[in-house]
Amino acid sequence: MSPREWNFEEIAPCRWRLSRSADGAMTADAEVFASRDILNQALADASIEQVVNVACLPGLVGSSLAMPDIHYGYGFCIGGVAAFPAEDGLVLPGGVGYDINCGVRLLASSIPAGEFAPAAEGAGLALLQRIPTGMTQRSNYRLGKKEFQRVIGGGVREIVRSFGAEAGDLEFIESGGCLPFDSPGIVSPRAYERGSSQLGSLGSGNHFIEVQVVEEIYDPDAARLFGLEKDRVAVMIHTGSRGFGHQIASDYIETFRKRNLGRLKVRDPQLVHAAIGSAEGKNYLQALNAASNFAWANRQLLQEDVIAVFERILRQGRDKLGLRLVYDQAHNIAKFERHEVGGEAVDLLVHRKGATRAFPPGHPDISERYRAVGQPVLIPGSMGSRSYVLRGTGHGAEATFASSAHGAGRRLSRHQAIKFSAQADVRDRLRRAGVLVFSLSAQGLREEIPEAYKDVDDVVAVTVASGISEKVARLRPLLVVKG
């Protein structure tokens, strides 16, 4: 069937449904939160077929979902969300992705943008010098095996205990920065080898540290609670579990294949899965927790590095600079959550691959400070473009298992982006637009040109129009450190 023959029906603004009757193998409907343009792009790049493939999996609760930043991945589309019963459902490593707990962290500050501007060049160079970026094996935190095991068991709690991070940050991190893990034996030696040399590093690809200014406030009450003030500096950090998470994902896809592939009917081998209650399912979920803890610890250590650079460059302490964590959220993860389905509370394993959790106001699992307005939802734009802070809504909780978009979403492949750009252009053009770019990788910069991504304004407009999140603030980049 040609992808363009899929018969989507717009059942609500920016919410498109493909009935399960469209394909004999579908066990559930597919739903895409998109404008007509974004839907057409998804049809053209075959990511809709990936949403349909997920809708063919047995036991799916609700629909196979795709967020407004949908684009082609492997197995799941990026922006894909799928929920299975916690009791007897499925777990799919392909529904999480390789970079387990890749995520975004936002710091607010009381630094006026005008005061930061003269120090921006120095701050960018200092960040690039201090923080390992790209493919380097350099780490500021080379740990022995026991120390490393404490980090993957304790996540940010271990960083608070052993590295002096602020205990107060824990309540502003999804799951308090720690998921249960107590089985070090289920992680392969190669994963330990890859992970132990990469803690506290940014990585490559689309990972970044961005110093931004709060440009626009849409929701003053929520912004005040999140600590965001117009014309003040903020810092966004985007990275994940580095080689540690990738190795765990590879190891368990291999394990799942060996045990299950022969008897599974999947359209793409990347959708290999196991029962949550099976030995391999339980082990994968434990290992996923270890990788998630690594990623939260990694972002916490990068935050400590950023704060140290700011303190040195601006010659003031953290408190004086008003640097505080707004939120840290995962966008590649599977978590046990309780949701209302058909009027009943049901325990589910929610897979989000390139999708953000967006709990609504009143949800008990978000910080008390934010409970009245809902969980912050961080949507970074492409390099040089605006980023947004949104908040979860009651409608989103109903329609998407409390999920939202996670970024702009790629539009051009990396090869296309390189062809499109000239390296000198990227830095100069962004500098002229008021954004300083720092990177050790010329090719990496060309791959990440703004044109390589969808317009984040369009993604956010759809996110808001469909009611799955509401806008709180818009942030403009001042400087970017790219991996």
Added chain:
Amino acid sequence: MRNYETFSTTADTGIRFMGRDFRELYGNALRGLNLLLFGANLRSTSGCDSAPFAFRGDGPENVLVNFLSEALAQVYGRQRRVAAAVFRRASRSAIDVRLLLAPCRRPPKVDIKSVTYHNLRVEKKNGVMRVAIVFDI
């Protein structure tokens, strides 16, 4: 299609390669990977160490993923590129091979983190096997 070549998807990148038998197929997989990593299939083996490796799988797709994953582990973990492979056995379920490992004199052009199974199928037509492998980067 050439014996091996690179391609891009929206978010990721990969290699396509072919072979009339498994020895040629696996050899071209390695050449394609080197093309992607270093911009050329570097054949120089000066300063190489060599070591025996064995890869097993439930089919050629599984064998390929294991084989290429080891080549990547050498590059990123040990800073050694697999300059060449001398196959002693190459079948649909096994590779016994001596890998020639040379120090990476320059960093790879791309940071490949994993070999995926995304739509991975060895397809045979007119006596030639063809494969496309997507990497997570």
